[in-house]
Amino acid sequence: MLTYEHALILFVRHLETEKMRSPETVRAYVTDLRDFCRYLMDGKKFGEIEDVSKVDQFHIRGYLAGGFGRLRKTSVGRKLAALRSFFRFLVREKYLDLSPAAGIRAPKTEKPLPKALSVDEMERFFSRNTECGMRDMALFELLYSSGLRVSELTSLNVHDLDFDNGWLRVIGKGRKERYVPVGTGAVKALRQYLPLRSEIQSKAKIFTEALFLNSHGGRLSARSVARFVKQCALVAGIAKNVSPHAFRHSFATHMLHGGADLRSIQELLGHSSLSTTQRYTKADLAKLMEIYDQSHPRSGVEHPSGRKTKQKASGD
Numbered sequence: 642m643l644t645y646e647h648a649l650i651l652f653v654r655h656l657e658t659e660k661m662r663s664p665e666t667v668r669a670y671v672t673d674l675r676d677f678c679r680y681l682m683d684g685k686k687f688g689e690i691e692d693v694s695k696v697d698q699f700h701i702r703g704y705l706a707g708g709f710g711r712l713r714k715t716s717v718g719r720k721l722a723a724l725r726s727f728f729r730f731l732v733r734e735k736y737l738d739l740s741p742a743a744g745i746r747a748p749k750t751e752k753p754l755p756k757a758l759s760v761d762e763m764e765r766f767f768s769r770n771t772e773c774g775m776r777d778m779a780l781f782e783l784l785y786s787s788g789l790r791v792s793e794l795t796s797l798n799v800h801d802l803d804f805d806n807g808w809l810r811v812i813g814k815g816r817k818e819r820y821v822p823v824g825t826g827a828v829k830a831l832r833q834y835l836p837l838r839s840e841i842q843s844k845a846k847i848f849t850e851a852l853f854l855n856s857h858g859g860r861l862s863a864r865s866v867a868r869f870v871k872q873c874a875l876v877a878g879i880a881k882n883v884s885p886h887a888f889r890h891s892f893a894t895h896m897l898h899g900g901a902d903l904r905s906i907q908e909l910l911g912h913s914s915l916s917t918t919q920r921y922t923k924a925d926l927a928k929l930m931e932i933y934d935q936s937h938p939r940s941g942v943e944h945p946s947g948r949k950t951k952q953k954a955s956g957d
Contacts, residue, residue, distance in 0.1 A: 643736050645678050648693045652730050661816040663792050665863060673723040680704045693731065697741045705745070718747040757894040758887055762879055767826075769877040777869050779827070779834040780853055780861075784870075784885055786824035787811075788892035788910050791863045791885035798850040799835075804828060813911035821909055893918070 649671070656662045656670060681690040681700060690696060701724060708717045721742065728740035758766070763785060770778070784794060793811050801810040807828065808820045838854055845858025853861040866885050874883035889910070896906050907918040
């Protein structure tokens with residue numbers, strides 16, 4: 642008999658060694674799969690199911706149904722995705738003949754459009770946070786300059802920086818490597834931070850290749866970065882809920898507005914699919930309408946010159 646707990650250990654090992662998933666991703670899988678395990682072990686419902694081969698579609702459907710009304714559809718869909726991956730792995734490894742999660746549809750959800758800060762808001766963020774510290778300013782500059790995921794930022798090592806060529810080596814999702822440019826503002830901030838980094842390491846007497854360190858000399862966590870971003874957004878008077886990912890969205894949106902093509906933005910962001918990058922073209926319909934109204938000769942709106950375009954009536 643393969644217990645659910647043993648199966649979970651095998652799956653985590655698969656994620657870490659074969660799939661090379663980040664610690665954050667593995668943690669998310671484990672959280673959802675342990676939640677399902679607690680559901681199975683509820684003796685009032687099933688009499689405590691320990692054997693993973695005894696799990697069927699009804700157990701999974703019942704578990705997911707309990708989330709409706711309590712969780713967002715995206716959360717329910719995420720839990721189902723974790724279960725699909727888990728049982729697909731067990732089928733592949735011959736522990737199961739069929740996956741009980743196969744054929745269960747995820748709830749339909751509308752993907753939220755990316756929330757980007759405006760150029761003015763980004764300028765305000767940097768100009769009003771000059772006292773936030775060299776490390777934080779360097780990581781803020783790098784987030785916006787290179788459009789990094791927060792997991793990519795915290796995974797950076799010192800040798801990933803190439804100041805001479807203005808490039809940065811990034812390990813993205815699926816352990817895919819890419820090189821992205823680093824803006825002059827980020828380069829300047831990083832050069833100012835590196836002596837402080839050496840000082841932190843000396844005091845902590847800990848050697849690590851991590852680029853961004855916490856006060857104890859260890860690698861800075863994604864959660865800490867999110868907290869710093871939120872705090873500094875408030876200092877800058879930005880009311881919206883700002884996350885590290887908002888910097889990435891802002892990077893892509895501002896590049897798009899600046900004339901960059903989608904393929905280039907896709908490469909810079911490390912998206913495997915162009916459809917993911919295309920979401921940014923939908924993120925600012927108001928901006929597109931403004932451009933249309935100002936540019937199209939038959940938009941029927943007043944142009945900056947004061948001339949108003951009039952559409953001619955078609956003759957019979």
